[in-house]
Amino acid sequence: MTDGEGSAALVGALSSAVVLVIGSVAAYLLQRRAADQKVQAEREVRDAQLKRDAYDEALSQYQGLIARLEAQVERHDAAAAEARRVVEDLQRFNSDCREEAAEQRQALRYLYEQVRRLHGAMIAGKLDPGPLPDPPTLRERHTKAEGEFLARQVQQSTALVEAARQDVEASRPKPPEVKP
Amino acid sequence: MRILLVDDSGVQLEALAYLLQGRGHDVHTAANGLAALSKLSVHLPDVVVVDLVMPALDGRGLIERLRAEERTRNLPVVAITALPAGDHGLAVLPADVTLLRKPFDVAQLEEALARALEGGMPC
Numbered sequence A: 001m002t003d004g005e006g007s008a009a010l011v012g013a014l015s016s017a018v019v020l021v022i023g024s025v026a027a028y029l030l031q032r033r034a035a036d037q038k039v040q041a042e043r044e045v046r047d048a049q050l051k052r053d054a055y056d057e058a059l060s061q062y063q064g065l066i067a068r069l070e071a072q073v074e075r076h077d078a079a080a081a082e083a084r085r086v087v088e089d090l091q092r093f094n095s096d097c098r099e100e101a102a103e104q105r106q107a108l109r110y111l112y113e114q115v116r117r118l119h120g121a122m123i124a125g126k127l128d129p130g131p132l133p134d135p136p137t138l139r140e141r142h143t144k145a146e147g148e149f150l151a152r153q154v155q156q157s158t159a160l161v162e163a164a165r166q167d168v169e170a171s172r173p174k175p176p177e178v179k180p
Numbered sequence B: 001m002r003i004l005l006v007d008d009s010g011v012q013l014e015a016l017a018y019l020l021q022g023r024g025h026d027v028h029t030a031a032n033g034l035a036a037l038s039k040l041s042v043h044l045p046d047v048v049v050v051d052l053v054m055p056a057l058d059g060r061g062l063i064e065r066l067r068a069e070e071r072t073r074n075l076p077v078v079a080i081t082a083l084p085a086g087d088h089g090l091a092v093l094p095a096d097v098t099l100l101r102k103p104f105d106v107a108q109l110e111e112a113l114a115r116a117l118e119g120g121m122p123c
Helices: A003-124 A139-171 B010-022 B033-040 B059-068 B106-119
Strands: B002-006 B026-030 B047-051 B077-081 B098-101
Touching: A003 A139, A003 B010, A139 B010, B002 B010, B002 B033, B010 B026, B010 B106, B026 B033, B033 B047, B033 B059, B047 B059, B047 B106, B059 B077, B077 B106, B098 B106
Parallel strands: B002 B026, B002 B047, B047 B077, B077 B098
Antiparallel strands: none
16 A cells, blocks of 8 residues: 555545544434423423413412302391391381380370379469479480481491492402413 | 400491401400300400490490409490480490490591500500
């Protein structure tokens, strides 16, 4: 083998080695890239699952909260109905009281008339009966006080039930944003 | 704040309890003075809110019983009532009782609770 032939063979061998190394590196890089893509895909699947689980959990909590709030709304609707019944009862009670008061006033007038006659008879009999008591004058004031009491009770019940209803409505959560 | 609500009106009691609980208070309830005394024998609240006109033992009677006992003598009390201003029942209330006339809202009640706590002596 001449020197020229030996150099050509060496160059050929080196070229082959370089091609082999480049091919190996390229193959390694391709495998590495494929592995990275697989890991990335698995991570994305895992993250998506975690997000879905968190969303399901939040949704479950919201549904529980909504159920409890709806139960509260039902209770307060029942309370409002009771308030209306109380108002009706109070109105009946007020009516009964007025009738009772009218009877009492009548009895009082009769009694006062008897007192007045007795007073006159004692004077005619030369006895000192003392001053004739004033006729009762408290009726209107008492009636007004009772009416004001009942009105304030009704106003209080109505205002509190309405405030409770508004609180329930305000605390009702908005539905969560659903992502595709 | 631990609050004992005493009122014979079921509607007002339930609504007030709900509203106060929604504002972070620990609320217990009683329908009259006797039921309130029973609850107070177990737990002392920070303040008692009591309606004046009730069956069994009314608000004035309950306040008298509270002031008569060493354990509850200095318990802050807010008296709530629909009695008209100038009613005899309001005039005989102890000076350290905070009075709130109906109708009131929760904000006004919370102000009254704060006033009662400021004026009340530690138990």
